[in-house]
Amino acid sequence: MDGEELTEQETALYDRQIRVWGADAQRRLSKSHILVSGLKGSVIEFCKNIVLAGVGSVTLNDDRMVTEEILSANFLVPADPNVYTGKSLAELCSDSLKEFNRMVRVSVQEGDLSNFSVDFFRKFDAVVISSCSLSTKKSVNEKCRKSLKRIAFYTVDCKDSCGEIFVDLQNYIYSKKKGDGAFECHIKYSTFEEAISVPWKSLPVRVSKLYLALRVIEKFEELEGRIPGETSAADLPKVQKLRKDLCDAQSHDESRIPDSLLERLLEGRSEFPPVCAIIGGILGQEVIKAISGKGDPMKNFFFFDAMDGKGTIEDISEVQTDLPNCNLFSAITD
Amino acid sequence: MASEQQLTAIKGAKVLMVGAGGIGCELLKTLALSGFRDIHIIDMDTIEVSNLNRQFLFRQSHVGQSKAKVARDAVLKFRPHINIIPYHANVKDPDFNVDFFKRFNVVLNGLDNLDARRHVNRLCLAAGVPLVESGTTGFLGQVTVHVKGRTECYECQPKPAPKTYPVCTITSTPSKFVHCVVWAKDLLFAKLFGPKNQENDLNVRSSDASSSSEQVEDVFEHKNDEDIEQYGRKIFDHVFGYNIELALSNEDTWKNRSRPRPIYSKDVIPIEPVHQNGNQGRASAAGDLSSVSAMASLGLKNPQDLWSLKENSAVLLEALKLFLSKREKEIGNLSFDKDDQLAVEFVTAAANIRASSFGIPLHSLFETKGIAGNIVHAVATTNAVIAGLIVIEAIKVLKNDVKNYRMTYCLEHPSKKMLLMPVEPFEPNKSCYVCSETPLTLEINTHCSKLRDVVDKIVKAKLGMNSPLIMQDSSLLYEVGDDLDEDEVAIYAANLEKVLSELPSPVRGGTILTVEDLQQELKCSINIKHREDFDDEKEPDGMVLSGWTQAPAVEKNGKASADNGASTSGASQAASVATEEDDDELQIIPTLTGKKRKLSDVAGAGAASSDASSAAKEPKIKRKAEEIDGNDDVVMLEDGDSTNSTKKGEP
Numbered sequence: 001m002d003g004e005e006l007t008e009q010e011t012a013l014y015d016r017q018i019r020v021w022g023a024d025a026q027r028r029l030s031k032s033h034i035l036v037s038g039l040k041g042s043v044i045e046f047c048k049n050i051v052l053a054g055v056g057s058v059t060l061n062d063d064r065m066v067t068e069e070i071l072s073a074n075f076l077v078p079a080d081p082n083v084y085t086g087k088s089l090a091e092l093c094s095d096s097l098k099e100f101n102r103m104v105r106v107s108v109q110e111g112d113l114s115n116f117s118v119d120f121f122r123k124f125d126a127v128v129i130s131s132c133s134l135s136t137k138k139s140v141n142e143k144c145r146k147s148l149k150r151i152a153f154y155t156v157d158c159k160d161s162c163g164e165i166f167v168d169l170q171n172y173i174y175s176k177k178k179g180d181g182a183f184e185c186h187i188k189y190s191t192f193e194e195a196i197s198v199p200w201k202s203l204p205v206r207v208s209k210l211y212l213a214l215r216v217i218e219k220f221e222e223l224e225g226r227i228p229g230e231t232s233a234a235d236l237p238k239v240q241k242l243r244k245d246l247c248d249a250q251s252h253d254e255s256r257i258p259d260s261l262l263e264r265l266l267e268g269r270s271e272f273p274p275v276c277a278i279i280g281g282i283l284g285q286e287v288i289k290a291i292s293g294k295g296d297p298m299k300n301f302f303f304f305d306a307m308d309g310k311g312t313i314e315d316i317s318e319v320q321t322d323l324p325n326c327n328l329f330s331a332i333t334d
Numbered sequence: 335m336a337s338e339q340q341l342t343a344i345k346g347a348k349v350l351m352v353g354a355g356g357i358g359c360e361l362l363k364t365l366a367l368s369g370f371r372d373i374h375i376i377d378m379d380t381i382e383v384s385n386l387n388r389q390f391l392f393r394q395s396h397v398g399q400s401k402a403k404v405a406r407d408a409v410l411k412f413r414p415h416i417n418i419i420p421y422h423a424n425v426k427d428p429d430f431n432v433d434f435f436k437r438f439n440v441v442l443n444g445l446d447n448l449d450a451r452r453h454v455n456r457l458c459l460a461a462g463v464p465l466v467e468s469g470t471t472g473f474l475g476q477v478t479v480h481v482k483g484r485t486e487c488y489e490c491q492p493k494p495a496p497k498t499y500p501v502c503t504i505t506s507t508p509s510k511f512v513h514c515v516v517w518a519k520d521l522l523f524a525k526l527f528g529p530k531n532q533e534n535d536l537n538v539r540s541s542d543a544s545s546s547s548e549q550v551e552d553v554f555e556h557k558n559d560e561d562i563e564q565y566g567r568k569i570f571d572h573v574f575g576y577n578i579e580l581a582l583s584n585e586d587t588w589k590n591r592s593r594p595r596p597i598y599s600k601d602v603i604p605i606e607p608v609h610q611n612g613n614q615g616r617a618s619a620a621g622d623l624s625s626v627s628a629m630a631s632l633g634l635k636n637p638q639d640l641w642s643l644k645e646n647s648a649v650l651l652e653a654l655k656l657f658l659s660k661r662e663k664e665i666g667n668l669s670f671d672k673d674d675q676l677a678v679e680f681v682t683a684a685a686n687i688r689a690s691s692f693g694i695p696l697h698s699l700f701e702t703k704g705i706a707g708n709i710v711h712a713v714a715t716t717n718a719v720i721a722g723l724i725v726i727e728a729i730k731v732l733k734n735d736v737k738n739y740r741m742t743y744c745l746e747h748p749s750k751k752m753l754l755m756p757v758e759p760f761e762p763n764k765s766c767y768v769c770s771e772t773p774l775t776l777e778i779n780t781h782c783s784k785l786r787d788v789v790d791k792i793v794k795a796k797l798g799m800n801s802p803l804i805m806q807d808s809s810l811l812y813e814v815g816d817d818l819d820e821d822e823v824a825i826y827a828a829n830l831e832k833v834l835s836e837l838p839s840p841v842r843g844g845t846i847l848t849v850e851d852l853q854q855e856l857k858c859s860i861n862i863k864h865r866e867d868f869d870d871e872k873e874p875d876g877m878v879l880s881g882w883t884q885a886p887a888v889e890k891n892g893k894a895s896a897d898n899g900a901s902t903s904g905a906s907q908a909a910s911v912a913t914e915e916d917d918d919e920l921q922i923i924p925t926l927t928g929k930k931r932k933l934s935d936v937a938g939a940g941a942a943s944s945d946a947s948s949a950a951k952e953p954k955i956k957r958k959a960e961e962i963d964g965n966d967d968v969v970m971l972e973d974g975d976s977t978n979s980t981k982k983g984e985p
C-alpha cells in the first residue's frame with residue numbers, strides 16, 4: 001500500500017472533505033487529470049473547486065488576452081494591467097490556481113480546442129469545455145468517445161442568469177452501498193449530438209424551457225457563424241424566425257420557448273456571478289463524483305435559472321432511464 | 335438580469351456579513367464580483383490548516399491570522415476599489431448592538447453555531463434589517479430569508495435539541511462508540527488532565543461507595559516520586575479492569591445486556607523492566623506541543639488505520655507518559671481540544687479500549703477525532719453554490735421583491751428532478767416568543783428552585799440570552815452589566831442563591847416575570863406555574879418551559895436515540911453533547927426524503943399560504959430540509975460528527 005496512501009499533509013489539508021467522501025475517493029481524485037477549456041466565470045469557479053478538492057492535475061486552455069469584460073466574473077486575475085498585460089487568460093489563471101493548492105499541478109495548453117487530437121484527449125480523465133460552437137462540442141465529445149479509456153465529458157455555459165451543464169460519462173459503472181451490501185450500477189449516456197437529436201416530441205413532458213431555448217440560440221450562432229455568446233437583443237427577430245422553423249419541423253409548440261427568455265439569453269453576454277458560482281459548484285461536484293466513483297452522477301443535463309431559482313436535472317438521451325441513477329442493479333456479495 | 339434597477343440596488347447597498355469561513359469566503363468573493371461595494375465582515379476566528387481545502391481566500395502562510403482581515407485583503411486583489419471593513423471580533427460583542435445593525439440594508443449569515451445565529455436573528459429583528467441565513471454540511475445546504483413581519487424569523491421553528499446521554503449510559507452501559515468517546519473525553523481525560531475536584535463518575539461505580547471512593551481517590555493522583563510507567567498502568571488497570579469488575583458485580587445491570595470484559599494492562603502489554611522507546615528523541619527534540627505525539631513515538635503513521643487493542647493500549651500509556659513528562663505544567667488546566675494531537679491520541683486509545691471491553695467496534699483516530707471534536711463535513715462546492723444562492727436572495731431583498739423571496743435547499747439526491755429546490759418562505763409563527771409577544775409558561779417548584787436555576791437553565795440555555803435582566807413587576811431581581819455598583823452586584827449574587835418564593839419580591843405560582851436582554855433588545859414574559867413533582871428522567875431540570883418549542887434530539891440518518899430508556903435512578907444528570915465550534919458549516923439533518931413540500935406549492939407563486947393552511951402544513955413541511963443547522967447542538971454519531979459534552983445540572 002505504500003505510495004498509495006494519502007500523506008500526512010494530504011490528510012490534514014483534506015480532513016473535512018475526506019469525512020464527506022472517504023480516503024479512497026480522495027486517492028482517486030489525486031491521480032486524476034482534468035482538461036478545462038474556455039475560462040468563463042462558471043469555469044473559473046469550477047477550476048477553483050477541483051483544485052481545492054485536490055485533483056492530480058488541471059490543464060487550462062484559453063489563449064485569449066485579458067480584457068475588462070473577461071474579468072467581470074473572474075476572481076483569479078488581479079485587477080492590475082501591469083500584471084495581466086501580455087499574458088493569456090490561461091496563464092494568468094494558472095498562476096493563481098497554483099497558489100490555491102500546491103499539491104495540484106496546474107498547467108497551460110495553448111492552441112485551438114477544435115484542433116486537438118484523440119491522442120491529446122486520452123491524457124485526461126475529464127474534459128470540461130465552455131463557450132464553444134455547436135460543432136466543437138460535438139467533435140470534442142466524439143474524440144473523447146474514441147479514446148480507449150473512458151473520459152468524462154462536460155460542456156457548460158452561462159448566459160445572463162441561466163446556466164446549463166451537459167455530461168457524457170459513456171458507459172458508467174459504479175458501486176453503490178445499500179444496507180450491508182453493495183450494488184453495481186450501470187448508466188448508459190448519450191453523446192451531445194445524440195442527446196440534442198432526440199426529437200422534441202419525445203422529450204420529457206415538462207422539459208426545461210432553457211433546454212429548448214439554448215438549442216435555438218446554439219443553432220442560430222452556428223447558422224450565422226457567430227462566435228459563441230456574441231449575440232444581442234437585436235438578434236431577436238431572426239431568432240424568433242428560427243424558433244418558428246425549428247418548432248414547425250419538430251411539430252412543437254412555439255409558446256414553450258418564450259420571447260422573454262430568448263431575449264435574456266441573447267443579451268446575456270456578461271455573466272451573473274452568483275449563477276457562475278452555482279453552476280461551477282454543481283459541475284465541480286459532478287466531476288468529483290465521476291472521478292471518485294462516489295455518489296450518483298447526474299444524467300445528463302442540469303439547468304439553473306435564477307429567475308425561478310430551480311436547479312433541475314433533465315435526462316435527454318436515446319436511452320432514457322426511469323430512475324435517474326441506476327437502470328440495472330446487480331448485487332455483489334459483500 | 336443585471337437591470338439598471340438591480341445595479342443601483344447593489345451599488346448602494348451596505349451589507350453586513352457574519353462569518354468569513356467556508357461560506358463566508360465564497361460569499362465575499364461572489365458579492366464583490368456581483369458589484370457590491372460596501373461590505374462589513376465580522377469573524378472572530380483565525381485560520382487553521384483544515385480550513386484551506388475550501389476557504390480559498392486563505393493560504394498556508396495565513397494560518398493563525400484573522401479570517402476577516404485576510405479575506406478582505408484577498409478580495410481587494412481582484413476588486414481593489416470596493417470598501418470592505420473587517421472586524422476580528424465576536425458578533426456577540428456589545429459593540430455590535432442594534433444601532434450598529436441598523437446601518438445595514440441586509441445581513442448575511444455564514445455562521446457555524448446556533449448561539450450566534452439566534453443572537454444575530456434577534457438583532458436583525460430589533461433593528462428591522464432583513465437577514466439571509468445559510469448553512470451547509472457535506473453536499474447539503476440551505477438558504478433562508480427572514481424579514482420581520484413578512485416571513486418567519488430564524489427562531490420561529492424549533493431547532494434540534496442538544497443530544498444528551500443519560501450519565502449511566504456513559505459511565506456503565508455504553509452501547510455505541512460515541513458513548514465510549516464521551517467517556518474518554520469528558521470523564522477520563524477531564525479527570526486526569528482537567529481541573530481538580532470535579533464531580534466525576536469514574537470513582538464510584540458500586541453500591542458500597544464509601545469504601546471504594548476512598549481507595550480510589552489515591553488512584554488518580556500522581557505522586558511526585560511515582561514512576562510514570564507504573565502510574566500509567568495503575569490508571570489503566572483501575573478504569574479498564576477494576577471498575578469493570580466492580581460494575582460486573584452488579585448483576586441487575588447485565589440481565590439484558592452482554593457483560594463487559596475487564597482489561598488489565600499486563601495482559602495486553604507485558605511488563606518490561608525498562609520501557610523501550612527508540613523514537614522518543616524525535617518527540618522531544620522539536621520541543622513544541624504539536625510534535626509531542628504518542629503515534630510518532632510508537633511509529634504509528636496513518637490516522638485512518640484501525641489500531642489493535644494492544645496498539646491502543648500502547649498509545650494510551652505512551653500518551654499519558656508524554657502528558658506527564660512533556661506537558662506537566664498544563665495538567666490541571668487542560669480541556670479537550672480536537673487540534674491537540676496528543677489529546678486526540680489519548681481519547682482515541684481510551685475510547686477504543688473501553689469499546690473493546692464492551693464489544694463495541696473500534697474506530698480509527700481519524701474517525702474518533704471527528705466524533706470527539708464535532709467535526710463537520712465540509713466541501714467547497716456546496717459552499718460555493720450556497721453563497722451564490724445567498725447573493726441572489728440578498729439582491730431580491732434589496733429590491734424589496736417580496737413575492738419572489740425563496741428559501742432554497744441544496745440536495746444531495748434530486749427530488750422531482752431538482753437538485754436546487756426553492757420553496758416559498760413561511761409566514762411568521764404567531765406564537766414565536768422571539769418575533770411575537772407570546773408569553774411563555776414555566777412550571778417550576780417555587781419552594782425548591784433557586785433563581786440561579788432559572789437563569790442558567792432557562793434564560794441562558796433555552797432562551798439564548800447573554801446578558802439577561804429579570805424583573806417582577808417593577809422590582810429588579812437580577813441583572814448583569816459593567817455599570818452596576820458593588821451593592822447591586824452583591825444583591826444580585828445573593829438573589830441567585832435564593833429559592834424563588836424567598837426572593838425580596840417573591841416569585842410564586844401566578845407571578846409574571848419579565849426577562850429582557852438589552853443587547854438583543856428581546857423581551858419576553860414568563861408566567862410562573864408552581865408544581866411540586868418532576869420526573870427525574872424526563873424532566874431532569876426540575877422545570878418545564880412551554881410556549882417555547884424545541885425539536886427532539888436527532889442523530890444522523892434520522893435515527894432516534896436508543897439511549898433514553900437506559901437511565902437508572904440517580905442519573906439525574908445527563909452528559910449533554912454540545913459541540914465545539916469548528917467551522918462555518920452546519921449540520922443538516924438529512925431527513926429530506928418523503929416530506930418535501932409539493933412542487934405545486936412552490937409553483938403556485940404569489941399567494942402566501944393562509945394562516946390555517948400554513949399552520950397545518952408547517953410542522954410537516956418544515957421538518958423536511960430542516961434543519962441544516964446548529965451542528966453545535968446535535969451529535970452526529972455514525973460518521974463522526976461531534977461531541978464535546980459538558981455536563982449539565984450538576985447537583
Ligand SMILES: [Zn+2]
Pocket residue numbers: 486487488489490491762763766767768769770
Ligand atoms: Zn419568530
